[in-house]
Amino acid sequence: MKTYKDNQIANAENKFNIAKRQYLDAIDNLFKIASVYGDLIKVFEVLQRIQNEGDDQIKSQIKNKLGKRSFGCYGCKQNINEARKLIEEASKLGHTCAKVWLKNYRFINDFGASEVIKNRMI
Numbered sequence: 001m002k003t004y005k006d007n008q009i010a011n012a013e014n015k016f017n018i019a020k021r022q023y024l025d026a027i028d029n030l031f032k033i034a035s036v037y038g039d040l041i042k043v044f045e046v047l048q049r050i051q052n053e054g055d056d057q058i059k060s061q062i063k064n065k066l067g068k069r070s071f072g073c074y075g076c077k078q079n080i081n082e083a084r085k086l087i088e089e090a091s092k093l094g095h096t097c098a099k100v101w102l103k104n105y106r107f108i109n110d111f112g113a114s115e116v117i118k119n120r121m122i
Helices: 002-036 040-050 056-072 080-092 096-105 113-119
Strands: none
Touching: 002 040, 002 056, 040 056, 056 080, 056 096, 056 113, 080 096
């Protein structure tokens, strides 16, 4: 009887893990599609909606992208404070580029916004 129950639990865990992987793949694909889509306002809206979805890696990518878009007015009004918050969150979630950005621009007045605009870093 115990073996049957163990098999049921293992089967349920396997199904859960498959569903979780499919969900993470779907969020990652949505992020990738949104990142190259031409309508900047729609892209920003989609990224805002999914910024807290997925695992830490996906969330950090989305938050970093949103931060850079907030710096450069790409699909939104410029909001340096919000951009800083998003990049700090991305860094805490392990995003390497966000960590480097913090190291390089933490003490600059515009937190690197002029760099984003100058180089169109979206």
